[in-house]
Amino acid sequence: MSLVLSVSNLTKIFPSGDREITVLDSVSLELMAGDTCAIVGPSGSGKTTLLGLCAGLDNATAGTVTLCGHELNGLTEDERAAVRNKHVGFIFQTFRLIPTLTALENVMVPAELRGRTDVRAEAFGMLEAVGLADRTHHYPAQLSGGEQQRVGIARAFINKPDILFADEPTGNLDDDTGSAIEDLLFDLNSTSGTTLVLVTHDLDLARRTGRVFRLKMGAVVSEASNTAGPGQGIVSELLPPTG
Amino acid sequence: MxxxxxxxxxxxxxxxxxxxxxxxxxxxxxxxxxxxxxxxxxxxxxxxxxxAATLLGADLSFEGRAPFNDVIEALIDSLGGEQSRRTSFSSMAYFPLTGDVRLSTIRGHERGFPFYGEIETDPPEAASEYLTGRNALVDATLLQQFNANVGDSIRIGTVSYRIAGKLVQTPRETAAIMLFSPRIYVPLSEIDRTLLARGSRADYEVYFKFEDGRDADALVEELKTVLRANDIRTDTIKEEQEGWDRSLSNxxxxxxxxxxxxxxxxxxxxxxxxxxxxxxxxxxxxxxxxxxxxxxxxxxxxxxxxxxxxxxxxxxxxxxxxxxxxxxxxxxxxxxxxxxxxxxxxxxxxxxxxxxxxxxxxxxxxxxxxxxxxxxxxxxxxxxxxxxxxxxxxxxxxxxxxxxxxxxxxxxxxxxxxxxxxxxxxxxxxxxxxxxxVAQLMIRILRAHTPKKLPYVWRQGIANLYRPNNQTLVMTLALGLGTFLIATMLLAQHALLQQINLATEGDRPNLVFFDIQPDQVAGVADLLEENGVPVIDNVPIITMRITGINGETIASMRADTTRRLTWAHRREYRSTYRSKLIDSEVLVEGELVESVDIETIGLIPVSVEQDVAQSLRISLGDTVTFDVQGVAIDTRISSVRTVDWQRMQTNFFFVFPKGVLEEAPQFNVVLTRTPDAKVAGRLQASMARAFPNISSIDISLVMSVFDAIFSRIAFVIQFMALFSIVTGLFVLSAAVMISRFQRLEESVLLKTLGASRSTVIKIMLTEYMVLGILAAATGLVLAIGAGWVLAEFLFEVEFVLPMQGLGVLIGLEILITMVVGLINSRGIYERSPLEVLRTEA
Incomplete structure (x- = not known):
């Protein structure tokens, strides 16, 4: 199995007035192709910052990020954009669909940005896979939250990414819908062999991943692996039961 | 891409x-x-x-300030082609039916002119028929002013004419020019020759039409020397076209x-x-x-x-x-x-x-x-x-x-x-x-100094101008520019009228009679006395030209192509003689010589006005030779004066001492003051009847002419200012549209918190009203600055704000801003809180 993401001594410091705030402090981790992991921790622990840096959305103050063989530190913003377009998919808590595009057009965007023109059928297929074949020409405002997130998932997978970053993918959904979205996400993930990085507060969701990194004050305070597979073993022991 | x-x-x-x-x-x-x-x-x-051809009405024209001399007459004769002459001068037009008089420009025409285009008249046939007898074509506005009609009679000098038609459009003249001095066309053969007495100002023109395709511009170039030497100006189709092109392009x-x-x-x-x-x-x-x-x-x-x-x-x-x-x-x-x-x-x-x-x-x-x-x-x-x-x-x-x-x-x-x-x-x-x-400053001042004790509606309305993504500055700028242009015109017009009023207030003269021959002065004084008005001043005027400076003739200066002669070298001067300075003059160098004995004095000491002295490049002690209607008079500059030309007085470039020009051909100007327009009108009519050659200018008429001209210019500028104002209103509409959702949220929030619909509308109206005030104030600050500069330096009057006019302007601007804002906001404030909250959800 190949190495997809390698993070070494990653540090991010933000200036705040006269002071400096260390949001991430020497974080290191490695993920192989097909791995699933969750980053958990309280608000302000640096989860989203870590996700942003791993995905090449921001520059680290120190340390390195190597994504699918590309060391991101030395790249320009446009070079990082090209890496993202080729290797990365995103799912957002608030869905982040472009309000002026239909569901189908939203799914097409990453593929079109790659320069492909014949993506309509493929996008339609993706929507069909997430159960929205009959909603392709609806605008985001005409879709429910769950439907919007399905479109978001279809959009995330259309470029067949090597790694998928999902930020609280069920955070804005009710339990039933959230659960359905989780199933969909893990199904697609296992089918396509994509590496999955989840940022979440939802411990049940975290339990379904293979590895869990717990962040506190910008540092990884614990890391657990599910040797028995997602949803069982050490991870389940590490994370207290919910409900 | x-x-x-x-x-x-x-x-x-x-x-x-x-x-x-x-x-x-x-x-x-x-x-x-x-x-x-x-x-x-x-x-x-x-x-x-x-x-182009109709602008001049001919291929070529010669124009002189005096009847053409033998040299020019011979030249005109040699040029051949079709020719038509015209003589123009200012004189009083007297309407016997109503007794009204008005200083006008009289043009005596021969048949033929204009060779190209036509004189437009009402009725159209009058354009050619008026030349068949004692007929006149009169400026339509003048006829309207005195309720005169086609068929009535009009008298110019001692000659009466039948009004054959109204002048609608004439070559070389625009409606604006007509406002300065209305035109009256009469046959050249029928003009009163006494009006062209020596000393009276008149233009003598001859128009040519060449059928042989001669190049008029080349001809002018060829004849340049002789024409200049005889003070003849020329005009060709090309020059006329270029002249109009230039001024209209501007x-x-x-x-x-x-x-x-x-x-x-x-x-x-x-x-x-x-x-x-x-x-x-x-x-x-x-x-x-x-x-x-x-x-x-x-x-x-x-x-x-x-x-x-x-x-x-x-x-x-x-x-x-x-x-x-x-x-x-x-x-x-x-x-x-x-x-x-x-x-x-x-x-x-x-x-x-x-x-x-x-x-x-x-x-x-x-x-x-x-x-x-x-x-x-x-x-x-x-x-x-x-x-x-x-x-x-x-x-x-x-x-x-x-x-x-x-x-x-x-x-x-x-x-x-x-x-x-x-x-x-x-x-x-x-x-x-x-x-x-200024707009920035206004906005900041408003923000910093909005009184905390103002009612809530006011505070909220003003605060709305600073909502995120507001466009208050751009709107203030656009509306402010329009206000600036309109208010500046208003202030300039006010200053101009003030200047004219100032010129005639107190004991200053408000009625001027000119072209008075020396033997008519006593009769004029009697007539004034009969009408109960004083002779404030009686000024003799003698026309003359400069022929030499410091021993060098103007002709030799002209021949020297390296020297540049100015209008001051070429012009005809109207000078006077007197023994003291008048109110509008200040002596800056030398002394004014009261009188001299011409037999013994040698060089006559004269006083020169400062600006013309600079143009002529002469100073104290220099000599100037004048041609006073055929007689050479050698003078020496003995003093330099400044003259306030704004003052309604008889001002001169050169003033001679007494004892020199008394016997020269001259005419007089008499200044008087009438208590009101009625007496002025009556006096002018009496004067026109008794002395048809004497012209007069009523200052109130000058005022109305200036006002009329200015109103037309102001109209054009205000038309352009409208673009800016309407643009500002469009920006306002766009701004309301952009902030529509924000406004909707604000309105819903206020309503949810218990505000009534009328409160919400009042807040909105306050916002638009304050915006209107900001814009008006921005434009006004600049307009007042510009108005002050105009009043202080151009019109030289005390700067006074025309409160009423400005009040109306500001009121209108605020009202329009509020109305436009209101129209664009319709629908925003009608929605129920629940409806919006559901939509948002």
Missing amino acids: NTWTLKFAWRDSRGSRRRMLMYISSMVLGVAALVSINSFGDNLKQAIDAE LYRFLSLAGFMALLLGSLGVASSIHVYIRQRIQTIALLRCFGAKTWDTFRVYLMQAIAMGLVGVILGSLVGLGIQALIPIVLADFLPVDVVVSISWGAIWMSSGIGMGVTILFALLPLLTVINVSPLIAFRSELGVDAKTPRNWMWWATIAMIVVGITTFAILQAPRVLVGLSYSAGLFIVFSILWG
Whole structure:
């Protein structure tokens, strides 16, 4: 199995007035192709910052990020954009669909940005896979939250990414819908062999991943692996039961 | 550029296209102004080219201030071709039916003129019939003024004429010129020759038409020496055409620049709207970045949208401009010498559209630069947002440089010379900077000093002007510029009237009689006494020319091509003699000699006015030789005076001492003061009956003429100011549209908290009212500054604000702002809180 993401001594410091705030402090981790992991921790622990840096959305103050063989530190913003377009998919808590595009057009965007023109059928297929074949020409405002997130998932997978970053993918959904979205996400993930990085507060969701990194004050305070597979073993022991 | 950019730009604009139309509405009028004015300019040029010959009415004309001498007569005779003479002079026109009199320009014509074009009259046949006897064609406005009709009689000097028709349009004259002095055409053979007595001012002209295709300009060049030596001026079709071209080009260039200002304001409005629009698109931009869109790809998406908006704007602007183009000849009717046929000028449309497009894109680039700085991280953390201000990096400065270069290039293209263009663009930046500064200051003052104790409705209304993404500054700027132009015209007109009033107040003369022959002076004094008015001054006037300075003749100076002679060397001087200075004069050098004995004095000591002394390059002690109607008089400059020409007095360049000119051919000017217009009218009529050759000027008439001329100029400027005002209102409409959702939320929140509908509406009205006040105050501050400069330095009167006029202007502006705001806000304040909350959910 190949190495997809390698993070070494990653540090991010933000200036705040006269002071400096260390949001991430020497974080290191490695993920192989097909791995699933969750980053958990309280608000302000640096989860989203870590996700942003791993995905090449921001520059680290120190340390390195190597994504699918590309060391991101030395790249320009446009070079990082090209890496993202080729290797990365995103799912957002608030869905982040472009309000002026239909569901189908939203799914097409990453593929079109790659320069492909014949993506309509493929996008339609993706929507069909997430159960929205009959909603392709609806605008985001005409879709429910769950439907919007399905479109978001279809959009995330259309470029067949090597790694998928999902930020609280069920955070804005009710339990039933959230659960359905989780199933969909893990199904697609296992089918396509994509590496999955989840940022979440939802411990049940975290339990379904293979590895869990717990962040506190910008540092990884614990890391657990599910040797028995997602949803069982050490991870389940590490994370207290919910409900 | 890949097709994705275009495709995405199109898809992304969905749902915003109506809003975008509103954004571009502010630039439509600016483009319309440019299209209409530049098209009109082309139409005007075509009309002047097509009717060039009719502007002069002949191929060539000679003009002199005295009857042609033998040399010139022989020359005229030798030139052949068809010839027609004309003699023009000022005289009183007396209407026997009503007893009214009016100083007019009398033109005595021979048959033939105009050889090209025609004199337009009502009835049309009068244009040729009036030459068959004692008939006159009279300026239509003059007839209207005195309720006179075709068929009535009019007397000029001692000769009575039947009014054969009204003058509608004549060669070489516009309606505005007619206002200064109404024209009366009579047959040359029927004029009262006594009115052309020595000393009276008259123009003698001869018009030529050459059938043999002679080049009139080459002929003039060939005859230049002899014509100049005899003080004969010439005019050819080409010169006339160039003259009109120049003056009318200046006129339409001025209008075009005013239109350009409206475009700049509109583009600022568009840029301001795009700024808000881009801020609403930040999430989309961040998302695209997440998915791998390159920085310039996203920039190009929104640049494409801005270009598309600009294109729609110029198309709409061109269409509106074509409509307005038809109005311009009506607005400028009084200033045009030819009928302008309105036709589409593609050149003007392309140029104006190009300028409109260019300026809009340049201004749009500033807010578009924000796109470059959007971090993809915002897609995860919307709270990050982007800096409200576009960073002042090299791209920002490069854009600013492009805007400055673009505007300057336009100004240079429109101006006759590069330097004028540069000055104009510098002036434009200064006016904009001052307006911008004043608007900023006003807004800040309002924010900092809004009294805390004001009722809530007021405080909330004022606070609304500072809501995020507000466009208060741009609106204040656009409306303020319009106010500035209109208020400045109002202040200038007020200062002018004040100056005229000042000139006639107290014991100062308000009625002037001139062309009085020496033997008529006693009779005039008697007539004044009979009417109970005083002779305030009786001034003898002698016409003369300078023939030499410091021993060198003007002729030899003329022959020397390296020397440049000025108007002061060539002009005919009207001088007087007296023993003391008058109120309007101040001695700056030497002394005024009271009187001399001509037998013993040798060089006559004369006093010269300072400015003309500079033009003639003479100073104290220099000698000047005058030709006083055939007699050479050698003089020495004994004193230099300054003269306040603004004063309604008989002012002179040269003043002789007593004892020299008493026996020279002369005429007198008598100044008097009448208590009211009625006495003035009666006295003028009595004078015209008793002494038909004597002319008079009533100061109240001068006042009304100036007022009328000024009103026409003000009308044109105010027409242009309207572009700016309406642009401001469009910006306001766009601003209300942009903030619609915010306003909806505010209104719902207030209603939820218990505010009544009327409270919400009052808050909104307060906001628009304060905006109107801000704009009016901004424009007014500048107008008052400009008005003060005009009053202090141009009109030299005490600066007084015409409170009533300004009050009406400000009131109207506030009212219009409130109405436009209200119209655009309809629907916002009607929605129920629950309905909106559900929609939001």
